[in-house]
Amino acid sequence: MRIRDKCGQQEIVGFVLIVVLVMVGMMVFLVISLGNNGEPLDSVEVSTNLDVLMRTTTECAITYEPDYDDFEDLFKSCYKEKSCSNLDRDACDYLNESLWDVMNGMMVSEAGIKDWSVDFLERDEDGEVGILRVEDWMNCTGKVNSAQRAIISGGDRLIVRMKVCMINN
């Protein structure tokens, strides 16, 4: 009777062990496969979009006309709290408005993109500090692609990061 009991107990222990091992394996697999889903992926497409955006000439001239800033210079001018002399406006205000217009114009022509955002950040030893965010970001459920560019202004390191949310197929 005792021998039969022991056999039964061993079978139960073996079964539980198999179940536990399989569960652990599945958990590890799930963590690996789902781990990167929330993070935006670097995309060559978004990288091209960001390059084109940065080269675009704006209507803001800081010192004289026609020395207009492109968006890369306008980010620097905004960081240095300069003003557009020809428009009599703060560079950051103009950047905020014009960036939204341009990005909206670009993304309207892209059928596969649902939402977008552009972040302007300063990077220091403690991490990243947000300076400006322009976005049309509602409720993204699709894949998020991103790209970023570093701008050096004086001794400071600035980052411009573009994120786009793709429409789920």
Next chain:
Amino acid sequence: MWSVVVEKRGQMKIMQMAFMIIGVFFFFVLVGLFFLNFMIGDVQSGAYELQKRQAISSLEMIAGMNELSFDSRESMMLDEDKLMVMSGGLGDGYEDFWPVASLRVYKVYPTFSEEKKCPGIDCNYYDIYDSGQVDVVTYSSFVSICKRVKEFGHIYDKCEIGKIVAGVKIRGSEAVNED
């Protein structure tokens, strides 16, 4: 009598083991399918990204040609004056030159509601080349459209945002637009 009972118990044990093996087998098959599903999803998105990369690389090559480029050191930067020349009938001798079935460049910003062919007043797209082929798949990418402008007695480079759209002849029956 005793041997019949032992035989029955043995059969029961064999059946238990067989059921257990079948259960474990199906369980691992399900886990395998689940894993395969994830892997195929990864491969599909990888293939799509690769296809996109290849298309952008081809467009970059076209945009970098001397006939279109504004600055050979920068990629995806088109010269608006060259676009004007190539779309204004002067590019007729280039039929065999373009490695694509069609080539168009649109101005994206400022936005427009109605397409107006260039050259012309307030025009917004350049028809560089069209072979007339119907079954084409199109690939597109944003580009900078730049020109040298004189304003207030000074010369500067003005860049706007455009989109280069290239049509490639379809092989077989695939028909996807990558706009």
